Amino acid sequence: MQILQIGPLSAAFNQRLADAYPVTALWSQTDPAAFLAAEGGHFDAVVTSSRFGLSAAQLELLPALRAVCSFGVGYDAIDVAAARERGVMVSNTPDVLTDCVADLAFGLIIDVARRVSEADRFVRAGQWAQGGFPLGHRVSGKRLGIVGLGRIGQAIARRAAGFDMQIAYHNRKAAEVDYRFEPSLTALADWADFLVLSCPGGAATHHLVSTEVLAALGPQGVLVNVARGAVVDEAALVSALLEGRLGGAGLDVFAAEPQVPEALLALPNVVLLPHIASGTVETRLQMEELVFANLAAYASDQPLVTPV
Incomplete structure (x- = not known):
């Protein structure tokens, strides 16, 4: 061979x-x-x-x-x-990578909502002595929308259940699960506090998360992507974050890895990771x-x- x-x-x-x-x-x-x-x-x-x-x-x-x-x-x-x-x-x-990817997805939810990475930078920069850190947002009890309820999506949902989150999902078709199926991704984004992407990449999901979906998620919503960068219209995402039309994002994947849009680097409400979801x-x-x-x-x- x-x-x-x-x-x-x-x-x-x-x-x-x-x-x-x-x-x-x-x-x-x-x-x-x-x-x-x-x-x-x-x-x-x-x-x-x-x-x-x-x-x-x-x-x-x-x-x-x-x-x-x-x-x-x-x-x-x-x-x-x-x-x-x-x-x-x-x-x-x-x-074999399902649990680690799901762990990281949920870690990004907590990180963005509670501003963990931002708070770490705040302490390291010596800013704590100058005043208190801004408040974050609660995760427990919030609404989680999952895009792609395969092995990884279901593992994310199980973790969310431990935080008493309300769970709904978008798939090509309904799965045999107890979570609510939402055939419209825009409607799911409008309902959700957090929208997590765990769907496959490829032509069928290219730019699935569009300007319309991001607008529905809104200025308090958080996008978490552990799928593929191309699932999101990255230019639309950058614009929504820069203009305050999206509350925050936790991103492990990007459209042109290892390149990351420079505009994201300075945004405090965005957590950027180098595609490490399975990296244990x-x-x-x-x-x-x-x-x-x-x-x-x-x-x-x-x-x-x-x-x-």
Whole structure:
């Protein structure tokens, strides 16, 4: 089995992969496209991630490819449709990161509402001696709207129930749950105090959170995004925050990572994180184990463990 690794993961992962299989690092090639055009026919498996993905153009240059094993739950950066047309199996790493992503989403809710990061900066800057810190807002008992009630969305809802929050959600269709389904995202935003995004990325959800949705959430509302940056119209979000038409935001993802809109950097009511929702030692190790389990299954001509 000849493996092509699209982009670097942790040093430990990279070394483990190199120790276990013949692997070529695409990112280390001087001209990756030219390398694929010349050598792509040698690879029958790809290791990638939700960040690096695998495009249709790359797939065209990998005629012997039979399996794609991705590190991450999201696969919007992988052209799954093109892979399926060619009979290429695709796997991801679901479930193992659900709790950590949900934990972080709820942490962002509390952080923005109670102004935790802002208060930390206030103390570090020596401002406490000059006067009291402004009041934040309560989280307990408030209204939480969840966009995307999959594994992660339901885990967020369970945490919210512990805070006695009222919970409603927006999905493509109603789920078999006890929470209230709201078919209109704008209506959900109008009702909610906090709107949390935990839906998949991709064309179907591109700019799902629009100027209209942000206006409905309003000057007291808080947006939390642990999904994908492109789910939000980022320009509309920046404008709403700068003009005070949105109460605050907790953002772990952005449209053009690692670039973050400069206008957000100075806003005290915005918490900015470098896409760390699954970033714990325990979760990343479990994700790594799933990638290797999928590779081992492919190598032994078995079904992938976690196929997309």
